[in-house]
Amino acid sequence: xxxxxxxxxxxxxxxxxxxxxxxxxxxxxxxxxxxxxxxxxxxxxxxxxxxxxxxxxxxxxxxxxxxxxxxxxxxxxxxxxxxxxxxxxxxxxx
Numbered sequence: 001x002x003x004x005x006x007x008x009x010x011x012x013x014x015x016x017x018x019x020x021x022x023x024x025x026x027x028x029x030x031x032x033x034x035x036x037x038x039x040x041x042x043x044x045x046x047x048x049x050x051x052x053x054x055x056x057x058x059x060x061x062x063x064x065x066x067x068x069x070x071x072x073x074x075x076x077x078x079x080x081x082x083x084x085x086x087x088x089x090x091x092x093x094x
Contacts (some may be wrong), residue, residue, distance in 0.1 A: 035075060043067035 012020070047063035048056065056064065 013026060039071045042071065 043064050045061050046067055050057065050060070
């Protein structure tokens with residue numbers, strides 16, 4: 001976890017800081033799992049439509065790969081944009 005996240009908690013007792021850090025870690029893990037599950041569900045639903053074989057067809061495999069790449073690129077871009085906006089909100093306007 002990023003140390004800057006707890007910088008605003010300097011006046012809190014150490015036990016509360018540790019509890020807060022643990023909660024933040026759990027939330028980050030939960031969000032990562034949600035994103036992964038969303039990726040799997042979306043790409044599977046969009047790309048796999050034939051259950052006659054044990055493995056994916058080449059076309060399905062290509063579709064899943066492209067879908068996953070797009071999903072991850074989109075998630076990274078949204079995260080970067082959110083960080084930019086958050087950074088802009090933290091600086092006072094002149």
